[in-house]
Amino acid sequence: MAHSIIFDTDPGVDDAQAIAIALRHPDIDLVGMTTTFGNVDVETATHNALLLGEVAGKPVPVAQGAAAPMVKPRHPAPAHIHGDNGLGNIDLPDVQGKADARSAAQFIVDTVNARPGEITLVAVGPLGNLAAALQIDPGITARVKGVVVMGGSIREGGNVTPVAEANIFNDAHAASRVLSADWPLTLVGLDVTHRCVLTPAHMARIEAGQGELGRLLAGSYAFYREFYRQALGIDGCCPHDSLALAWLVRPELFTTQRGHLSVVTDGLAEGQTLFAPAGRAFIQKRWSTSPEMDVCLGVDGDAVSDWIADTLA
Ligand code: RIB
Ligand code: CA
Numbered sequence: 579m580a581h582s583i584i585f586d587t588d589p590g591v592d593d594a595q596a597i598a599i600a601l602r603h604p605d606i607d608l609v610g611m612t613t614t615f616g617n618v619d620v621e622t623a624t625h626n627a628l629l630l631g632e633v634a635g636k637p638v639p640v641a642q643g644a645a646a647p648m649v650k651p652r653h654p655a656p657a658h659i660h661g662d663n664g665l666g667n668i669d670l671p672d673v674q675g676k677a678d679a680r681s682a683a684q685f686i687v688d689t690v691n692a693r694p695g696e697i698t699l700v701a702v703g704p705l706g707n708l709a710a711a712l713q714i715d716p717g718i719t720a721r722v723k724g725v726v727v728m729g730g731s732i733r734e735g736g737n738v739t740p741v742a743e744a745n746i747f748n749d750a751h752a753a754s755r756v757l758s759a760d761w762p763l764t765l766v767g768l769d770v771t772h773r774c775v776l777t778p779a780h781m782a783r784i785e786a787g788q789g790e791l792g793r794l795l796a797g798s799y800a801f802y803r804e805f806y807r808q809a810l811g812i813d814g815c816c817p818h819d820s821l822a823l824a825w826l827v828r829p830e831l832f833t834t835q836r837g838h839l840s841v842v843t844d845g846l847a848e849g850q851t852l853f854a855p856a857g858r859a860f861i862q863k864r865w866s867t868s869p870e871m872d873v874c875l876g877v878d879g880d881a882v883s884d885w886i887a888d889t890l891a
Pocket of ligand 2: 593819
């Protein structure tokens with residue numbers, strides 16, 4: 579049975595790859611996209627989300643959301659990783675469609691309430707839209723089918739600070755609300771996304787298989803690849819956001835552990851995700867007060883990379 583999802587995103591090169599998967603995979607029904615600042619400003623994120631649906635020949639509703647974090651000032655967008663336009667500074671065609679008139683948060687609330695028990699929220703950017711949806715209607719926690727978040731890091735260390743992953747760091751207050759809400763959530767963080775490398779050979783198959791969309795994905799990948807070569811010394815890219823969809827469709831490729839999550843919102847460790855394994859007693863209970871979640875801690879990275887290429891080839 580297909581997974582009906584709302585994809586909450588800040589496209590972004592790896593977001594674009596994941597959007598292509600959401601549009602193409604037969605087991606995924608992409609009900610809509612909601613956009614947030616993060617890799618780019620929110621207007622650019624909305625433009626790119628609309629564009630990717632149109633280039634794929636499958637336009638879906640797009641609702642624009644958070645332009646900034648809930649509490650703190652926004653950090654500059656990482657143009658050195660994703661390009662100024664979020665897609666590696668390649669030339670892009672014009673967009674024909676317009677965003678939904680509703681806010682991202684209202685779109686989430688309306689869609690989840692119209693189809694109780696059916697919608698999975700897959701969030702791969704800073705978490706302001708999900709936090710705002712919880713604020714509008716806390717009852718959605720009982721009506722979502724599931725929530726999958728690409729974000730955080732338990733044992734791997736951070737990618738924007740020594741301890742923080744970008745999506746959590748960019749709005750730690752929103753992340754704190756989302757990761758401690760009482761809903762069925764799985765965290766797909768750097769512990770697994772850093773085990774997965776999409777190689778130039780994978781990308782060549784995707785480019786050959788996707789026509790105009792393939793040209794766009796491959797062009798933006800070339801820019802992103804240069805960042806990974808310099809930063810991590812690898813020839814290829816970590817397709818972070820696609821792993822949230824891989825978890826949804828191919829959970830047998832992952833190992834998970836249940837436990838409680840907390841997010842540090844201030845100080846040197848701002849944006850760090852803390853994990854208290856279920857059932858383990860610590861010196862105090864304060865790390866174990868939120869509901870239990872599933873956290874991905876292991877993955878067959880080669881199998882996920884092949885799954886991505888097979889899906890898009
Ligand atoms: O840390 C990886 C995440 O941050 C991904 O969602 C990627 O798009 C980046 O913004
Ligand atoms: Ca992203």
